[in-house]
Amino acid sequence: MRILVLHGPNLNLLGQREPAVYGTTTLDDLNTELQRFAQACGVELEIVQSNAEHALIDHIQHAPERGFEALLINPGAYTHTSVAIRDALSATGIKFVEVHMSQVAAREPFRHHSMIADLAAGTVSGFGADSYLLGLQALVNQHGDGGGETDG
Numbered sequence: 001m002r003i004l005v006l007h008g009p010n011l012n013l014l015g016q017r018e019p020a021v022y023g024t025t026t027l028d029d030l031n032t033e034l035q036r037f038a039q040a041c042g043v044e045l046e047i048v049q050s051n052a053e054h055a056l057i058d059h060i061q062h063a064p065e066r067g068f069e070a071l072l073i074n075p076g077a078y079t080h081t082s083v084a085i086r087d088a089l090s091a092t093g094i095k096f097v098e099v100h101m102s103q104v105a106a107r108e109p110f111r112h113h114s115m116i117a118d119l120a121a122g123t124v125s126g127f128g129a130d131s132y133l134l135g136l137q138a139l140v141n142q143h144g145d146g147g148g149e150t151d152g
Contacts, residue, residue, distance in 0.1 A: 001143050003136065004068040005034060006056055007049035008076030022101050025129045037133055041140045053078055053085065060088040070139045071096035072132065079114050086115045097135040100125035
């Protein structure tokens with residue numbers, strides 16, 4: 001299974017940006033842990049971080065043709081504002097899990113609405129860096145040996 005991990009804007013500042021909210025784990029630390037976990041599960045990851053909306057959209061649009069079966073995405077602030085990212089996810093139809101390190105529902109009211117949650121296979125938030133690992137585990141579990149389908 002091939003999974004594309006997309007980190008949105010400001011996630012490159014993990015470890016220094018609001019440690020009371022996001023913790024002290026750096027993006028490099030998080031990516032190393034994701035790769036370790038993926039390797040243990042026999043999953044291939046490609047990880048991208050961008051502050052640019054158009055770059056994230058390009059990665060989403062090209063994910064299926066590049067052989068990715070799923071996305072793990074933290075759109076950052078674009079979660080609450082980007083119809084364009086929503087449209088890219090909808091257009092490709094690729095399975096994805098939305099992740100957030102903070103508990104967005106307990107934060108400012110403008111963060112309570114996600115433009116993509118209704119399209120997602122699921123959303124994981126509030127567990128710091130573990131949100132990513134939980135989301136990745138969910139994608140791996142749903143894929144299983146038979147592409148997520150079971151008899152019964």
